[in-house]
Each structure stands twice: as C-alpha cells, then as structure tokens.
Amino acid sequence: MRNLLVVLAAVVGVVVPGTAAAQAKLVAWHSYRGGEKSAFEKVVAAYNARPDTKIKVDPLAVPFDAFADKISAAVPRGKGPDIFIYAQDRMGGWVEAGNTVEPIDFYVDDALKGRFIPTTVEALTYRGNLYGLPLDYKVIALIHNKKLLKTPPKTTGELVKVAQGLTSKGAGKFGLAWSYGDFYYVASLLNGFGGGVFDKSTRPTMNAPENVKALELLVKWEKAGFMPAEPSSALITSLFNEEKAPMVFSGPWFLGEVASGIDYGVAPLPTIDEAGGKPMRPWMTVEGVFVSAQSQHKDAAFEFAKYVTGAEAGKVMALEGRQSPALKAVYDDPKVQADPVLSAFRKQVEVAVPMPNVAEMTMMWSPATTALNKVNAGNSPKEAMDVAQKALQKDVDALRKKK
C-alpha cells in the first residue's frame, strides 16, 4: 500500500509540473534531413528569438515516406501539427478530403503574392484559392562534367551531336544519361512541345499530338544510341561518377550523390529544335508551408509561414540548406548570385511548369508509366498514349459520375 502511494505521488509529481509548464506552441512538421534540417532549425530558432514572436514554434522532423499519409490521417482529427511543409502534389487530394489545409487567401494580398516567383504561387493554388506559401522549388536541369564537356549544348540539335561524339558503347560511355523511363523526367519533353497530362478543367490530354511528337523525339534519341539502356537512378549516378557520362538531366537531389572530385556545372535544359526552338519545360515541385485547418492558432501559424518564406530565412535556406527558395528577393543577394548552382536552377525555373496538384494526379502515374515503358520497348507512341488516355479518362469519369 505504501509503495502504491509512493508511485502515485511520483507520477503526480511529474505530470502536474509538466502540464503547468505547457503553454501555447506551434508544432511544425517537416521531412528534412542533414543540411536542410539544420538550416531549417536555425531559421526556427531565429524566429523564436524575435521579440515580436507571440507563440514559439517547435519543429519536428517526420520521415518523408509516411509524411503525407500521416497528415491525411492526423490533421482532420485535430491531432496533427499547426504547420507542415510538403510538396504540392498531394494538395488537391487534401483539399477535396477537407479539414486538412486552410485556405490563406484572406491573409495574402497582391503585394505578398508578388514577392514570389509566379509559377510557384500557381503551383499552390487549387481552384482559384491559395493554400500555402511557396518555400522552395525543385526542377531538373542539365548537369554536366566540366572536365569532359566545357560548354553545355543549348539546343537539342547540338545535344545530339555532342552526345554522339562522346559516346563509345564498347567502353560503356554514353553521351547523355537520364531517367527516360520515369514519366516525371520525360514530362519535360512533353511540356516543351506544348502537351501535358491534364488541361485547365482537369480533363486528361494524354494522347494530344504534342505528346506524341515529344515521344517520337525520345524514340529518335534512343535509336541514336547515346543513352544507356534501362536507365535506373543508380546506374545514372554511377555513370556520372565514373566519368562515363558527361551529361545528366536531373535535379538538386542528384548533386548530393555526385562524387567529390568531379567538377560539375549546372545549366538550363536545351531548347527543342523540333518544336521550333521552344525550351524543354520540366515539372516543378514546389514545397509549400501549409497551415492546418484544425490549428488553434491559425494567425500565428501564418505569421511563421510568412517569416520562413521571407528574405532572411530564404538566405539561410539557400546558402546553408542548399535549397532554391521561391522568393524572388533572395536571388538579389550577392552571395546567392555568386553561387552557380542556385543561379542555374533560378534560370531553369523561369520555363518550368508547376506539376498539377489535382487529386487525379495519383491515377495518372500508372497508365503514363505503362505507356512510356511500351514506347521505350519499341511500340508506337500514338497507340501507347491512346491506351493511356482511355484508361485515365475512365478513372477520371468514374469520379465525376453524377450517379
């Protein structure tokens, strides 16, 4: 009996002071690791140290794989964070499900919107409403080995010539290595020709003639032989690091895997001669700062969102976190301007297309990947995309049936 009393006293002694000390806090979830994580935590510390910060922010790193599902499950039930940072691809689904992301148009005026690169704001807009402030963007660009290739090609015609010149199948050398089996990367060609997967009313446009023309160009490149067969990301990384591939189309995530000792440069993707000189337009993934619809402190959460997407925080995230902030003013800083990688991605994002954020995106990947696999295996692009269009149209229609 005495033991029981002692234990109870201990429990009470721990719990009561704990709850008494708890005061209002904003919980912010992110999925950063390494350099980005320490840069983000520095930004949060700076925000908490400001004298006019009413509610302090508590960052929490949540692993990326389960992040979106955790948000979908926890936030509508009031158990999630007040703020979370994620890309825009699941946003449509979250808005339709309801009670997850809070529309922030009310807090945002045109001056605030004008501070960001316009396409990044578009990426976070769904049906005319803005749901998050853009934090940073990721696009693919042309990454080249400066030792093997001093000046990167500016047009696809040059690209083919240069790549063929640097290819030697016997030695396992390929002029251009990129994941052309991954629809995300090939979309840069499709968008460049003017095609795409959905139109403005979210109707599928998989078999648009522009898409077919883009895939025909891809087939032409494959036949020319300067790209490796079965390009997995591991293969591409190893080819580049072994200096067997001077050119790679990839994004900032690739730079972390480049071996030290390789002098690499980042340049914009070439313009497409076959499309009349239009540039390749890669898909842009924009990370946004979202305010949870169930947060008790929405105003304070928005204040933090404004700070972390502001100029001070942007410089820290760019220089230390190696991110590409969506705020235009960051690129006026001399240190950022001097950084060749950041400037290159900034130039590339001018022609990038925001990846659609509609809920129907999740059902696009399967037919698109199947079609791409068929094209890479030698089938006709038009037939493959017709099949993909039918499959995607069927799925989209199933959601719109009015009973």
Added chain:
Amino acid sequence: MNERPPASRTRFGVGLLLGLVVALGGGWALLRGARAQLEDDWITRRAIVAANALGALVGQAPDDAAVRKAVTAWQETHPPGTRVRVIRGTTLEASTEPADTGEKAAPRRLAREEKPLYDQAQRLRAGVDTNREGGAPKPELEVEREGGARRVAVPLEADGKVTGMVHVLVPADASTGRRSPLQAVLLLFGAMLLYVLGAWLLPPRAALLAVASTALFCLAAAFFVGGELRALGLAERDGQRALAGTVAAEVDRTRTLTGAATLDGGAWDTDLTRKPRGLITGAGAIDREKGEAEAQEIRRRALRSLMALGALGFVLLVVVGFGGANRVGRALVSNRQAYAYIAPAIIGTTLLVFFPFFYGIALSFTDSNIYNTNLPLSELWVGLRNYGTILGDFGVVRRAADGHWVFNYLNFYWTFLFTVIWTITNVVWGVSFGLLLALVLNTKGLALRPIYRVLLILPWAMPNYITALIWKGMFHRQFGVVNQVLAIFGFEPLSWFDRPFTSFLTALATNGWLSFPFMMVVSLGALQSIPADLYEAARVDGASRWQQFRAITLPSLKPALVPAVILSVVWTFNMFNIIYLVTAGEPGGSTEILITQAYKYAFQRYQYGYAAAYATIIFAILLVYGTIQNRVTRATEAL
C-alpha cells in the same frame, strides 16, 4: 403436460403485443418525425427562395452605392429579424447587421475574425466554377440552421463571374401548433394496462380481455397512424402553398424595387447546386403535376417505412411467439457469468470488426469517391451497379491490330485467375517443401537439430516488409544478386519485372521463401505425435519407406495439415505485402492480386464504393472456399 398450451398462448400474446407496439407505435413516431422534418425542409426552401431573390437583386445593382441602397430597401420590405451582408472579395460591401454601424459600418475590409465568411465566399465560387466545368457536383449555396431561422449564403455574380457572396439571415416565422402527443400515449397505455390487469385479475376471462384490449389497441393506433399520415400529406400541401406564396411575394417586392417587368420567380426555388426544382412557375403558381408528384413521393416513402416496420413487427411476433426470445433469455440468465466475461470481447469485436465490416458492405452499394464524402450514403446509393461492373466485364483479352493478343490486366477475371494460380502454386510449394524439411528434421539422431530449426524459422520470424524489399533488390536487373549468379553460369541477365511470367516468378520466390517455415513447424509438430510403434509394425510387415509414408505419415498429418492449408490459402489469397512490395503489379498491372487491385482502386483512383465492392467479393470468394473446404474435410474425416 398441461403447462404447454397456456405458456405458448402467453408467448404469442406477448409477441403480438410487442409486434403491434413496434409496428404501430413505431410507425406513428416515425410519421411524426417525418412531418417535423418536412416542415423544417419547407422553411429551408422558403429561405432559399428569399436568398436567391436577394442575390438576383444585388447582382443587378450597377455599383456599390446601388448595392447598399438595394440592401436597405430589402431590409425594409422584410420582417425585422432579417439580416443581410454582402461581401465582395475581402470587403464587406453592405450590411444590415446592427453591429456593423459607426466605425464598423460597411464598406470596410473584413476583420480577421470574419475569415470564415471570406472562406465561405471562396467555397461558393469554387463550387460554381466546378459545376460550370462539369466536374463532380458541388454545392453552390450553403444553409445553416439556427432554430427556426436560416442563414443562407448565395454567390454574387456580375457579368457571369462570381465576385462575392450575399449572406442572409431569414428569421423564424410563427411556429405551427403541435398536437400534443399526450392523448395518443394515454390511449395506447390504457389499452396495454387493461390487458395486463385483466390477465392478472380475471384469469378465466383473460382470453376475452386480451382480444378486447388488443382490438382497442389496434383501433387506437390505426386512428393515430392514419391521422399522422393525413397530417403528413396536409403538411406537404401547406408547404407547397406557402412556398408559392413566398415566391409571389418576393417577385412582387423585387419588381417594386427594380421595376423589372418580368421575373422568373420559379427559378429561385432551387436545390443546393442552384438547379431549379421546377415546382413553382414563373408567376408564382404551383405546377400541378410537379406538386402532385412530390406529394405522391412523400406518401410513397412514408408507406414504405410503415410496411418495413410492419414486417419488423411480424418478425418479432414470430420470434417471440415461437419461443426464440424465451430461449435466448433463458440462456443468458443461466450463463450470466460466462456472458459477463465475454461481454468486453463482444463489444470490442462489434466495434472493431463487425461495424467496419458491415459499413464496408453498405459502402459497396454506393458510388462513394473522394469528391462526395460529405454526402450521406443514402444519396449515393447505386444498388448493385458496382458489382455489375466488376463481375459483368468479361473483356479479358482481345486481338490487336497486328494480330497479337492484348490482355486487359485491370479485368476482374484476369486478376482472379492470377490470384488463384498464385495461391495454388504457393500453397503447393509451401506444403511440399515444409513437409520435406520437417521429415528431414525429424530424422532420429540428427546433429545440431536446434540450430537448423532456428535457421529455418528465420524467414517467417523476420518482418516480411523488410525481406520483401530485400528480395526486390535482389531481382534488380543491373545490381541484383540473382542476375549476377545467372551471369556466372553464363546466362543472359533477365529484366525480371518486364514480363508477366518472370515478374510472377520473383513474387513466387519471395513468398516461397517466406511461407515454408510455417508449414514446416506444423508438420514437425504433427510428425512428432505419430507413435513410433506404428512404423515398427509396418517395417515388420515388410512395408517400404514410401508405403510407410503413404499409409501412416500422411493420414496422421491430415488433421494438422488441413487447417494449416486453409489458413495458408486465405493468407496467400490476401498476401498484399509481397505483391505490393516486390512486383507492385508490374508490368502494367499484370501481376496484381485481388486485394492489391482493390487497394489501388481505393487509394490511387479514389473510388471508395467500387473498392468496397471488390473487397466484399473477395470475402464472398473466401467464404465459399472455406465452407466447401470444411465440408470436404469433415466428409473425409468420417471415413
């Protein structure tokens, strides 16, 4: 001997009483509730008419000052409790709220606390845009209840674009009198009391009293139920007339305020997507046909519910009358303690297993998807359409233009066939290899047996999520171990996930490795329980090893192996992890099993009703299999 007839008569009496109470009493209560709901709905419809009229009026106003004038004029011609707010963008253009005066007078920017109004305006705009593009229908106006009053928000349109919102508070009108339920309850209660008293006080006359009081009960109930049905019909007619009156009044007022010559007031009676219901004509008269149709629909629905309750009452009569309730009650009472012990488990299972299960079945009869989760299931009812689409699609394979066969991998029958093949091959392999290893491990005098047992259990003990991903890596074309081993032997490295057959082999290899330990353990346990003298006797009789195996080992293993096989079949049929993680259905969905296909329909294509139908079909298949398997094995055990 003598106690059966009175007891059964009591039972039937009780059953009859219960049945009548449920059917008639329940019916009466239901009809009362329906009438209250109907009157509520009419109030909402009248409020929507007023709001739409106001929205049209404000929409015509050429500039902000005109808007404010129109709103003030509206306020004057409407009951004093009416409140109007006009919001355009983030500005409060006009307001007749008493709080919005002086400093807070319109026009002004919305305050931070008024963000929900701004968000509501945005929601309505998004709804209008979606409906115009032909997407899944979304509400274009929102109604909130506040007792008898209604807050209605309608979009404000200018030049065909939605620029804001008109928010109206329509106050409650004088409430209609409610007939007191006291008389009905008293009469019914009186009849019941009469029967009970009579049965207790005057046993010889009990039968006569029972019949008399039952007849009285029925008459009273029929009187009240009939009365409620008629009142329901009257409420519908009254509602229609009141609506027509409201439309006419609003048309009148709007005409005075704007001087417009003709107005289509009938278009103001809309549903939540602002589609006119067509009940009221432009001039404010009731469309006879539509009015009749609506009244008939209400009556038909009420009669359907009454019939359902009648059926329920009849079921109660039968169950109680034939002693079912008596038996259950006696069982509960005599096993009080046992039921108390398992009560938590019953509650837990009901909440965690039965409720989701029946909800899933209900979902499978609807067209639920991500865009209509806010609607109640009854509005999404499509009956057996999902099942029809799944089971009725026989287009598994067709001939393409250049002559080769093209398979439709999304087809249910292809997936079903693949799942059956997958299950059979895996179970056959698992049982055979597991049994073989068990026989090996059972050898007398085997050294290091414990170590072998541990090593051979490991595949089952390790989390199969991790091992599945490791196996997937092993089949990688470039860096996978399997291809490197093939290369050593001089074979060409295969791209395993490019063809359906090789993709199937990868999943088979993974699951084969994962499934044999379970069979091995079961077989080992059963083997060790076979008495050794059976083998002695067989050897003395001159039986060969194979004959011993067939005659002694196999029959003794059957009682242990058969349940294990049933379990294994059910597990393998639903082996989500391996298929999802190793092949992910590649190439092109050809190696999907039923459960992964259902998952993709639910969480990638967001068709929840369809996926629920898929899951119910899987359950039905396994249920049939389990029942047949049980029958067959029981038959062989009898031999």
